[in-house]
Amino acid sequence: MAASADMLSRRVTLANGMSMPQIQLGLYMMSGSEASRAVRWALAAGYRGFDSAQWYLNEREAGHAIRDYLASSSDTTGLVRGDVHFTSKLKTNSMSYDAVRASIAKSVDACGLGYIDLFLLHSPYGGREARLTSWRAVEDAVLDGQVRMAGVSNYGVRHIEELMGSGPRVLPVVNQIEVHPFNTQTAIREACAKHEIVVEAYAPLARAMRFKHPQVVALSRKYGCTPAQLMVRWSIQHGFVTLPKSATQDRLIANVDVGGFEIMQADMEAMDGLDEKLVTDWDPTDAP
Numbered sequence: 001m002a003a004s005a006d007m008l009s010r011r012v013t014l015a016n017g018m019s020m021p022q023i024q025l026g027l028y029m030m031s032g033s034e035a036s037r038a039v040r041w042a043l044a045a046g047y048r049g050f051d052s053a054q055w056y057l058n059e060r061e062a063g064h065a066i067r068d069y070l071a072s073s074s075d076t077t078g079l080v081r082g083d084v085h086f087t088s089k090l091k092t093n094s095m096s097y098d099a100v101r102a103s104i105a106k107s108v109d110a111c112g113l114g115y116i117d118l119f120l121l122h123s124p125y126g127g128r129e130a131r132l133t134s135w136r137a138v139e140d141a142v143l144d145g146q147v148r149m150a151g152v153s154n155y156g157v158r159h160i161e162e163l164m165g166s167g168p169r170v171l172p173v174v175n176q177i178e179v180h181p182f183n184t185q186t187a188i189r190e191a192c193a194k195h196e197i198v199v200e201a202y203a204p205l206a207r208a209m210r211f212k213h214p215q216v217v218a219l220s221r222k223y224g225c226t227p228a229q230l231m232v233r234w235s236i237q238h239g240f241v242t243l244p245k246s247a248t249q250d251r252l253i254a255n256v257d258v259g260g261f262e263i264m265q266a267d268m269e270a271m272d273g274l275d276e277k278l279v280t281d282w283d284p285t286d287a288p
Contacts, residue, residue: 009021014174023047023256024048025038025246028053028056031058035052037065043073052088063112081114089119090103097136101137104119104138105146121153123153124159124287150173151172153175160172160195172195174198177202179199179240180204180234180235182206188285199240200243204242233261
């Protein structure tokens with residue numbers, strides 16, 4: 001089974017003029033060995049983006065799997081480091097600039113890729129001073145070449161406005177939040193659009209919690225797809241960068257085989273109407 005190559009090659013252009021793959025493999029809750037295997041399978045299937053974090057404890061294995069794949073396949077694929085997008089995230093915001101810079105450097109060293117494409121503040125926890133100090137450290141990591149792009153994760157509207165109002169030297173290009181038909185995050189999406197911040201959708205499959213919902217079942221039958229494919233397609237049609245996660249080879253391929261259908265506008269609106277504010281894991285978007 002081969003993944004939909006046209007979908008995996010699609011890229012989203014960011015406000016800074018750079019771009020990233022629209023579909024990336026989420027590595028949340030994967031052990032190091034699981035991440036290593038999944039990354040190799042995904043690269044072979046055509047994935048070019050991977051989402052890790054300090055919290056996930058798999059930066060090293062994921063990064064080394066990317067590096068080893070590039071080294072072993074460059075003669076046949078022509079792929080180079082610049083073709084693969086790697087994201088990581090700061091575990092804990094801190095009022096110590098030096099601690100954050102050291103933490104970023106540790107992640108760069110762990111992945112072994114020379115630099116990290118996108119580095120995010122994983123949450124707004126810690127308060128205003130910790131958020132803005134941590135952001136200043138990420139900015140300097142970008143300016144020094146350790147990181148190519150900077151962004152945030154789990155930022156609510158107030159946190160976005162706080163950051164944008166602080167006069168950042170490097171603008172956040174993404175806000176990675178939980179978003180799917182059962183948690184549409186409209187207000188946060190509107191704030192992101194206002195500031196030209198791309199939404200990255202984590203848990204786009206709602207961790208399979210609503211695969212048996214009658215509307216999902218009916219629309220999956222209508223479009224001849226799986227519930228996972230339906231939800232990935234919904235995410236793509238909204239213009240999100242989407243991060244479906246699977247540690248199973250067949251599923252990580254099947255989940256993104258979504259190039260053969262398009263959800264009609266009426267059905268997109270029906271899926272939007274499924275919003276129930278479902279949080280599948282955590283929701284720091286209202287943190288003080």
